Amino acid sequence: MAGLNKTTLLDWYRQMVLIRRFEEKCAELYQQGKIGGFLHLYIGQEATGVGSVAALRPQDHAITAYRDHGLALARGLDPKAIMAEMLGKRTGVSGGKGGSMHLASRELNFWGGYGIVGGHLPLAAGIALKAKYNEEDEVVLCYMGDGATNIGYFHESLNLSAVWDLPVIWLVENNGYGMGTAVDRASGQVELHKRAVGYGMKDGGRVDGMDVIAVYEAISDAARYASKNGPVLMESMTYRFQGHSMGDPERYRSKEEVQRYAAGDPIGKFRQTLVEKYKDVAGELDKIEDAVVATVAEAVEYAENSPAPTYEDLVAHVYAD
Amino acid sequence: MPVMTLIEAVTQAMDEELARDPRVFIVGEDVGARGGVFRATMGLHAKYGSERVVDSPLAELSIVAIGIGAALADLRPICEIQFADFIHPAFNQIVNEAAKMYYRSGEQWNVPMVIRAPYGGGISGALYHSQSVEAFFTHVPGLKVVIPSTPQDAKGLLKSAVRDPNPVLFFEPKKGYRAIKGDVPEGEYTIPIGPARVARSGRDLSVFAYGMMAHYTTIAAEKVAREDGIDAEVIDLRTLLPVDKGAILESVKKTGKALVVHEDTFTMGYGAEVAAIIADEGFNYMDAPVKRLAGPDVPAMPYSHSMQEFFMPNPDKIAAAIRDLAAY
Ligand SMILES: Cc1ncc(C[n+]2csc(CCOP(=O)(O)OP(=O)(O)O)c2C)c(N)n1
Ligand SMILES: [Mg+2]
Numbered sequence: 343m344a345g346l347n348k349t350t351l352l353d354w355y356r357q358m359v360l361i362r363r364f365e366e367k368c369a370e371l372y373q374q375g376k377i378g379g380f381l382h383l384y385i386g387q388e389a390t391g392v393g394s395v396a397a398l399r400p401q402d403h404a405i406t407a408y409r410d411h412g413l414a415l416a417r418g419l420d421p422k423a424i425m426a427e428m429l430g431k432r433t434g435v436s437g438g439k440g441g442s443m444h445l446a447s448r449e450l451n452f453w454g455g456y457g458i459v460g461g462h463l464p465l466a467a468g469i470a471l472k473a474k475y476n477e478e479d480e481v482v483l484c485y486m487g488d489g490a491t492n493i494g495y496f497h498e499s500l501n502l503s504a505v506w507d508l509p510v511i512w513l514v515e516n517n518g519y520g521m522g523t524a525v526d527r528a529s530g531q532v533e534l535h536k537r538a539v540g541y542g543m544k545d546g547g548r549v550d551g552m553d554v555i556a557v558y559e560a561i562s563d564a565a566r567y568a569s570k571n572g573p574v575l576m577e578s579m580t581y582r583f584q585g586h587s588m589g590d591p592e593r594y595r596s597k598e599e600v601q602r603y604a605a606g607d608p609i610g611k612f613r614q615t616l617v618e619k620y621k622d623v624a625g626e627l628d629k630i631e632d633a634v635v636a637t638v639a640e641a642v643e644y645a646e647n648s649p650a651p652t653y654e655d656l657v658a659h660v661y662a663d
Numbered sequence: 664m665p666v667m668t669l670i671e672a673v674t675q676a677m678d679e680e681l682a683r684d685p686r687v688f689i690v691g692e693d694v695g696a697r698g699g700v701f702r703a704t705m706g707l708h709a710k711y712g713s714e715r716v717v718d719s720p721l722a723e724l725s726i727v728a729i730g731i732g733a734a735l736a737d738l739r740p741i742c743e744i745q746f747a748d749f750i751h752p753a754f755n756q757i758v759n760e761a762a763k764m765y766y767r768s769g770e771q772w773n774v775p776m777v778i779r780a781p782y783g784g785g786i787s788g789a790l791y792h793s794q795s796v797e798a799f800f801t802h803v804p805g806l807k808v809v810i811p812s813t814p815q816d817a818k819g820l821l822k823s824a825v826r827d828p829n830p831v832l833f834f835e836p837k838k839g840y841r842a843i844k845g846d847v848p849e850g851e852y853t854i855p856i857g858p859a860r861v862a863r864s865g866r867d868l869s870v871f872a873y874g875m876m877a878h879y880t881t882i883a884a885e886k887v888a889r890e891d892g893i894d895a896e897v898i899d900l901r902t903l904l905p906v907d908k909g910a911i912l913e914s915v916k917k918t919g920k921a922l923v924v925h926e927d928t929f930t931m932g933y934g935a936e937v938a939a940i941i942a943d944e945g946f947n948y949m950d951a952p953v954k955r956l957a958g959p960d961v962p963a964m965p966y967s968h969s970m971q972e973f974f975m976p977n978p979d980k981i982a983a984a985i986r987d988l989a990a991y
Contacts, residue, residue, distance in 0.1 A: 378786075378787030378966075378968060379786065379787030379788050379789055379792065379966060380788060380789075380792060427966075430787075430965075430966050430967030430968050430969070430970075431967070434967075438965065438966060438967030438969075438970065439789075439790070439965035439966060439967065439970070440789060440790065440965070440966055441787070441789040441965075441966025441967070442789075442966075443789060443791070444789065444790065444966075457748075457789070457790065457791030457792065458748070458749060458751075458791055459721055459749075460721070489720075489721040490721065492720035492721050492722050493720075493721050493722050493723070493724075493752065494722065494724050494725075494752065495752075520692075520720075520721050521692065521693050521697070521700075522693045522696070522697035523692070523693055523718055523720070523721075527718060528718075528720040528721065529720065591697075593696060593697060594696065594697060650967060650968070650969040651965070651967045651969050651970050652969070653970075653973045655970060656959065656961060656965065656970040656973045656974060657959055657960075657961055660960070660961055660962060
């Protein structure tokens with residue numbers, strides 16, 4: 343925890359709780375039919391998201407798949423604009439066009455969620471190519487699920503990044519499953535970080551993805567390495583507490599397994615760490631939690647009161663001027 | 664006749680074909696114990712085991728291409744792509760290998776395979792879970808493209824697709840999976856790939872559609888019959904490639920007016936081909952220009968409910984287009 347002050351740590355706590363409460367509210371709105379389509383919750387993976395984004399500088403880049411609410415919030419997108427997007431409103435981050443899976447902010451170098459699994463990996467390499475091309479000190483943090491490591495994009499992107507020494511961190515958020523398929527049923531090498539060897543790039547190993555500080559430190563190291571030397575492949579070992587998306591019957595895992603992981607809840611663990619480190623912090627943490635609840639309520643109110651997109655919105659902006 | 668949903672008919676077709684021919688197997692993401700994202704393969708894994716209902720890693724290119732290889736070597740794969748939107752990584756394999764193999768190998772190899780994929784919008788799936796991709800493939804000679812709109816057709820056509828010696832893309836209207844119910848004959852039957860179906864016979868004008876839009880068009884035709892006394896003929900094209908030109912021309916010969924409806928975007932969509940066939944070979948029958956009702960030319964169906972509804976043709980929009988054409 344060297345160099346991490348209390349303000350920073352409490353802000354991480356706030357972010358993790360915000361993600362949790364925000365998504366719980368999303369699940370509720372989904373049940374009420376206010377959010378439609380497919381909703382993939384990040385609950386359980388908050389430490390990975392918050393710890394890794396915290397390791398980025400403003401000029402660095404983050405890009406991910408469709409399980410993107412947590413990272414969007416951690417990167418600082420406005421909860422109001424995210425919630426409006428969830429509800430398909432005009433005031434949403436992409437004007438209601440993208441929905442839950444495609445949150446993005448150009449301003450914050452959050453290149454977004456992508457609905458086609460693995461499709462964003464070569465884009466991440468391209469973004470990193472820009473940094474190299476312009477000789478800018480920037481790193482791209484490319485998130486993917488364990489399942490995404492088996493689509494061809496993975497191979498092409500990792501190889502290219504190694505050959506061209508691109509400043510990318512390939513971070514596998516290994517939550518044990520790609521939809522209903524466990525890692526060992528989809529991957530010959532189940533320690534996914536070890537594939538780095540095959541590409542001739544740095545193997546960044548595994549980090550405990552339920553420990554926000556450990557994630558922060560591991561990604562910070564990787565970022566320092568990547569900006570000077572080229573790509574790193576690493577894994578954050580985590581778990582999604584909810585189904586793949588809303589309505590997943592979860593026949594592929596047992597209740598006991600879920601409970602076992604839930605006992606290691608990253609938010610509960612971090613709270614424990616903070617309480618042990620700072621005497622009398624419990625009250626502050628409670629205040630943070632209350633503030634987060636208010637933030638989420640505000641976001642919902644803003645979203646609900648926002649206008650729906652029009653026909654003109656549908657047909658506008660097909661080409662850039 | 665038992666009534667079932669469209670997806671139940673799909674499942675039953677696969678069940679019967681797995682039972683009939685030991686060379687038939689299913690491959691796709693989570694098609695096994697999970698029964699597929701839409702539950703199309705529900706129960707088949709328990710019945711036929713992991714060798715014949717095979718979970719694949721997340722790898723669409725390979726799901727299709729392994730199917731092609733196995734088909735060349737005389738197995739009968741049914742490859743499932745979870746959503747038609749994810750078929751694009753396999754585009755090269757479909758267009759460059761599957762479609763061309765029989766032709767370019769001097770007839771040494773054919774590719775007896777089926778690629779199943781749910782397509783279409785209206786379920787708030789947003790840009791990557793709503794696409795209609797048929798027009799990419801109907802432009803490729805060597806492929807067959809089938810899109811059913813009723814449970815009876817879904818079952819009969821899918822069974823024919825499994826037995827067909829050629830690569831068949833079988834697109835299923837996901838919005839209709841459970842919304843469309845209908846009679847399915849008991850016992851063994853197939854429906855040939857090729858012929859269109861007269862879903863409703865009429866005299867005033869012809870409406871050509873397929874998949875979810877054929878379903879909606881039938882609803883719209885009944886509505887305008889009731890409310891406006893317009894007698895629309897509805898042709899469910901159901902096999903898009905090869906095209907059933909005969910059915911198209913026969914219908915417009917009778918009615919002299921044609922409307923084509925699809926959810927896929929307008930420009931260069933399947934409706935353009937139908938219109939061209941009529942312009943080319945049915946010109947003398949026509950009393951009105953051929954009209955098209957289709958999705959707007961925007962890059963994808965957005966997420967928001969309002970924009971999705973603006974995008975999607977529906978029975979009311981189809982009824983309005985029928986009225987306009989009838990009044991011409
Ligand atoms: C190319 C493609 N194939 C399939 C899907 C459907 N799909 C969405 S998520 C998913 C599983 C991905 O698992 P993983 O990469 O481990 O990410 P996680 O959901 O666990 O975060 C699948 C099969 C898709 N969106 N894109
Ligand atoms: Mg996963």
